[in-house]
Structure formats: structure tokens, C-alpha cells
Amino acid sequence: MTELARQVGADQPVLIAGATASGKSALALAIAEASGGVIVNADALQVFENWRIVTARPSIQDEARAPHMLYGHIPGDQEYSVGHWLREVAPILNGPSRPIIVGGTGLNLSALTEGLADIPLTPPAIRKDGEARLAEGGLPALLADLDPETLARIDIRNPARVARAWEVQHSTGRGLASWQDDTPPPLLPLSEARAFHLDAEREWLRDRIALRFDLMLEDGALDEAQHNLSSWDPKAPSSKAIGAPELIAHLKGEVTLEDTRAAAIIASQQYAKRQRTWFRKRMNAWSAIPLGVVA
Structure with missing residues (x-):
């Protein structure tokens, strides 16, 4: 990572994508220290103020080594969408410091x-x-109301995607596909940035995920969960943080810490699998950095 960081000049914005625990934040910090810039969060959960350890936000020590923006600045019960994030990123792109945008939320990037x-x-x-x-009626109840163009574009087996398309249809009177066809130009075209995809090998990443959760426990993840216990709402946006529901369940006496650890690690590994599939499908034009591959 250090050698790669030294090869990145200071003249272009930098984009770093990768699955959870692949080392994105470390690369961003190395680039910032080597050639300057502000590290900008592109992770949908690291924006929330109430989960630092569980969402693997940069530590206070790391934040002191380079400027960081859009981390932990949103209340845990507040909705925060891709649109919100884009509106906050826009002025940073035109700011005085070169942005180093890093995260595992592919939709943001x-x-x-x-x-x-x-x-x-x-x-x-x-x-x-x-x-x-x-x-009441499952996915067919929503799919029946969608226009053919939208049905052809979305994953009709994904409840979140179907629900989103149904909401757009009923709140605007236009199908999601119609809105997508009117998409404005991007804030940061890929050709104007150095874009890296940390492409981690499956087993290497699985081991790192397990190790990282153990380190989270050592660093106080249970104490963090305890602080969130009295206000815990499983429907709150920040409650989607992987590991949060499992830790809360343990504090409520519902599961052992051993089972909590196992469940959180499995959930994170499953999330990483979805991320790897998404990035490999959608980010072919990004510079892939293989990780954990045995020669």
C-alpha cells in the first residue's frame, strides 16, 4: 500500500472502493500522507455518529494524521440517502484540498x-x-404496479429494490426507469480521477473480517453498544451497521458473546461477498489492486 500511495500524484481526485476489511482506509491515509488531500467518507454507515467502532470509522489517532470529512456527522436516527451524500460531496470537490474518496458503498461511488x-x-x-x-402480499403485490421498463432493470427478487421502485412510482407518478433516463451528468467523471478497486481474495478477506471483529471487541465495541442500548431502535438507519444488532442482542441477554461474535462475523462475510460481486460487475474500468492472491 505504501508503494502504491507514493505513485499517486497530487493533481487528481482519488477514488478507493473495496469490500469491508480490505484496507481502504489505510490506503487513503497513506495517499494523504504521501501527497496531501482530504479523506472523504463514501460509506453509507460511517456517516452516523453513534457507531464509530462497529462501523470501522477511522480512529481519532488516524483522523489526527490527515483531514477527514463526512465521518460521524449524522444522528443515528436520521435518514441519509445517496442524494444527501452527493449534496455534501459537491462542495468538497471544488474545495482547496484534493479529495481522496473512500468507501464500500458502491452506489455512492x-x-x-x-x-x-x-x-x-x-x-x-x-x-x-x-x-x-x-x-401482506409479498413482492408480487408491489411488482404488479411497476411499469415494464422498470421491471426490466431492477432485481425483482430484492425487496429493497422493489420497494424503492414502487415508492418512486407512487410518489412521483413516473417509473424509476424514466427517472434514470433523465440522470444528470456526474459530479466527478471517472476519467477525471484515479480510481482504485481493492479486489480481495475470498479466504484472505474472510480471515481479515474475523480478526477485525475481534479487534473491535478489544477496542470497546461492547461499551459502544451499551451506550446505544437505551435508545436502540432496530428500524433506525444506523442500526443497519453490521454487528450492532448482534451486540445489542447479547446485552439484552438473548445470546452468548461467543454466538454474537460468530453471527457478526458471518454477517460481515456475507456482506463482503455481495460487495465483491457488485464491484467486479460494475467497476471494470477501475484499476484493480489484487489482495491476498497467492502467486
Whole structure:
């Protein structure tokens, strides 16, 4: 990582994508220290203030080594979308410091480099209606209302994607595909940045994920969960942090710490699998950095 960091000049923005525990933050810090810049978070969960350890946000010590932005600045119960993130990133791109944008949320990075349709927020009443329909009739109840163009583009087996398409259809009167066709130009075209994809080998990454969760426990993840226990709401946006539900369940006496550790590691490994698949499919034009590959 150090040698790669030295090869990155200070004249272009930097993008770093990769699965959880692949070393993205370490590379970003190495680049910032080698050639300057501000490290900008592109992870959808590291924005929340109430989970630093569990979401693997940079430590206070790392934050002191280089400027960091968009970490831990959103209340845990506040909605925060890709659109919110893009609006916060826009002025940073035009700021005085070269941005080093790092994260494992592929949708954020794709929206940044490919553009994102400016779809209005969904009214709570429509979202509640969609949730009720999904609970009563399953995915077919929502899919039946979608236009053919949207059905052809989304993963019709993914409840979150189907629900999102249904909400857009009912709140705007236009299909999601129609909105996507009107996508504005990207804030940061890929051709104007140095883009790296940390492409980790599966078993190497699995071992790192297990080790990292053990280090989280050593660093105080249980204490962090204890601080969140009194206000815990499983529906809160920050509650999606992998490891958070498992630690809360342990503190409530529902599972042993051993079972908590196993469940959190498995959940993180499953998430990493989805990330690796997504990045390899969508980021062919990024510079792939193989990790853990035996020669």
C-alpha cells in the first residue's frame, strides 16, 4: 500500500472502493500522507455518529494524521440517502484540498462517477403503504404496479429494490426507469480521477473480517453498544451497521458473546461477498489492486 500511495500524484481526485476489511482506509491515509488531500467518507454507515467502532470509522489517532470529512456527522436516527451524500460531496470537490474518496458503498461511488437521478423524497405515508402491501402480499403485490421498463432493470427478487421502485412510482407518478433516463451528468467523471478497486481474495478477506471483529471487541465495541442500548431502535438507519444488532442482542441477554461474535462475523462475510460481486460487475474500468492472491 505504501508503494502504491507514493505513485499517486497530487493533481487528481482519488477514488478507493473495496469490500469491508480490505484496507481502504489505510490506503487513503497513506495517499494523504504521501501527497496531501482530504479523506472523504463514501460509506453509507460511517456517516452516523453513534457507531464509530462497529462501523470501522477511522480512529481519532488516524483522523489526527490527515483531514477527514463526512465521518460521524449524522444522528443515528436520521435518514441519509445517496442524494444527501452527493449534496455534501459537491462542495468538497471544488474545495482547496484534493479529495481522496473512500468507501464500500458502491452506489455512492457509482452515483458520483455516473450521475444520479434527482428523485424527490418519498412521503412517509406512501412508504408506510408500501411496507403494508409488502407484508401482506409479498413482492408480487408491489411488482404488479411497476411499469415494464422498470421491471426490466431492477432485481425483482430484492425487496429493497422493489420497494424503492414502487415508492418512486407512487410518489412521483413516473417509473424509476424514466427517472434514470433523465440522470444528470456526474459530479466527478471517472476519467477525471484515479480510481482504485481493492479486489480481495475470498479466504484472505474472510480471515481479515474475523480478526477485525475481534479487534473491535478489544477496542470497546461492547461499551459502544451499551451506550446505544437505551435508545436502540432496530428500524433506525444506523442500526443497519453490521454487528450492532448482534451486540445489542447479547446485552439484552438473548445470546452468548461467543454466538454474537460468530453471527457478526458471518454477517460481515456475507456482506463482503455481495460487495465483491457488485464491484467486479460494475467497476471494470477501475484499476484493480489484487489482495491476498497467492502467486
